[in-house]
Amino acid sequence: MNDVTVASLATEAWARRRRRARQLVERHAFARDLLQLYEALLNVQEPAFLKARDDRPEPAAVAGYAADRVMGEVVDATITAGPAALAAAVRDRLRDGDPAGFVSRWLAGERQGPVDEYLARASAAPVLEALGPAAGDACPERPAESGCPRCGGLPQLSYLTEAGEALVSGPRMLLCCRCGDSWVHQRMTCAACGEQSTSKLPIFADAERFPHLRADACETCRRYLITVDLRKDPHAVPVVDELAALPLDLYAKERGFSKIVPNLMAIG
Numbered sequence: 001m002n003d004v005t006v007a008s009l010a011t012e013a014w015a016r017r018r019r020r021a022r023q024l025v026e027r028h029a030f031a032r033d034l035l036q037l038y039e040a041l042l043n044v045q046e047p048a049f050l051k052a053r054d055d056r057p058e059p060a061a062v063a064g065y066a067a068d069r070v071m072g073e074v075v076d077a078t079i080t081a082g083p084a085a086l087a088a089a090v091r092d093r094l095r096d097g098d099p100a101g102f103v104s105r106w107l108a109g110e111r112q113g114p115v116d117e118y119l120a121r122a123s124a125a126p127v128l129e130a131l132g133p134a135a136g137d138a139c140p141e142r143p144a145e146s147g148c149p150r151c152g153g154l155p156q157l158s159y160l161t162e163a164g165e166a167l168v169s170g171p172r173m174l175l176c177c178r179c180g181d182s183w184v185h186q187r188m189t190c191a192a193c194g195e196q197s198t199s200k201l202p203i204f205a206d207a208e209r210f211p212h213l214r215a216d217a218c219e220t221c222r223r224y225l226i227t228v229d230l231r232k233d234p235h236a237v238p239v240v241d242e243l244a245a246l247p248l249d250l251y252a253k254e255r256g257f258s259k260i261v262p263n264l265m266a267i268g
Contacts, residue, residue: 010053014046020237024244031244033083034265038243040081041264044073045126052130059137062127063107067099070123086267089115099123106178107139109152114267121177121264128179135179146192153178154261155191158216159228159238170231175238177261190218191225192260204251212236215248217257224257 021039025032048070057065075094079087093102093115105112106120128135128151139151147154156177161170173182174191189196195218204224205214212233217224226245228238243265252259 010049014042014049016237017240018042020235020240021243023235024240028244031246034243034246035240037078037081037083038240038265040077041074041122044070044077045122048073048123049126049130052127056131056134057127059131059134062124062131062138063103064100066103066120066123066127070127071099071103071119074119074122086115086118090119093119109139118264118267124178125180125264131179135181139178146194148174148176148179148181149183150181151176151179155185155225156261156263157226157228157238157242158185158191159230159236161230162234172227177263180239190221190223191216192223193218193221195220204248204255206247206251210245210248213241213245213248215245215252215257217252217255222257223260224252225260 018039021035021042025035028035051069052065055065071094075090078090082090097116099119102112102116102120103124106117106124112120128138131138133150136150136152139153153176155174158172158174159182160172171184172187174185175182185191186196188198188201190201195201197220200219202217202219203214204217212229214227214229215224216227226242226248228236228241230236230238233241242263249259
């Protein structure tokens, strides 16, 4: 695959996210504000991805690179398109906090405040995506058994694909919350703790409103994540469609389950 083809595929991936966000805005009024902020962030992240792909920052320099080159524009986009409270919070944190520290802690898997994490995730994601396999070297956390093989990040969501063969089920994939890579995960197995007893793995769904979405929960660890079924909607873009699953998130949380990783926009 030549460089022109790779560049074309990357450009199309960002365009698909943008198109899907607009489609879902029309379809789900309750998610309009969230998806509009997400689209504003895409307008920052795509050029940041392209720049980082050319610059190829060293893994040890990723935190500073993302803070210096991306975070300011993330803040501007949030102030323009986000809710007033979030806009004020990110402005204050960029001024008074430690931007490179926010990103460093996110890359290391450390817990931090929601505003700090939002800024770190939104700024680092396009840089890590641009680095591809080298993104793992920027994340000092060792890959956990249930984490991303590339960087050790926790799964943000899962998605189901077509196998390409009749009578054969497609693989279940997990998508990393940190570097955006995907890996195969066994079906009917909790992505957080590995529980395999089907009686302990409830599924919450709303087939009328969200025929291709569901929440896969686990009664053993009380965690859950959203699954996007691309067989039922091949136009879905998992990282975007998960943002529109708010009613399923609320349903799972009301029953005492917590998401393995809240999505980027949870703070918004």
